[in-house]
Amino acid sequence: MEVQLKNWGNSQGIRFSKEFLKSAGFQPNDTLTAQIIDGKIVLSRAFRHRTLKERAEPYGGELNLSDELDWGEPVGSEVW
Numbered sequence: 001m002e003v004q005l006k007n008w009g010n011s012q013g014i015r016f017s018k019e020f021l022k023s024a025g026f027q028p029n030d031t032l033t034a035q036i037i038d039g040k041i042v043l044s045r046a047f048r049h050r051t052l053k054e055r056a057e058p059y060g061g062e063l064n065l066s067d068e069l070d071w072g073e074p075v076g077s078e079v080w
Helices: 018-023 052-059
Strands: 006-008 009-011 034-039 040-045
Touching: none
Parallel strands: none
Antiparallel strands: 006 009, 034 040
């Protein structure tokens, strides 16, 4: 795919087709990391920590952090 560098305000930008970005796994509003490696521009999805709410979604939105865990009877020389 050929693209053209264009002026965009005081900067310059490149536009990619929606299909091209979708095939790379990118979605609108993704934050990307841009690097120059061996004279090539490499774009990759930036690492982002998920919020607690995002982490709880697969569990119906609840993490049940208040439940006490039963580890069983003491084994060995633990002092209780």
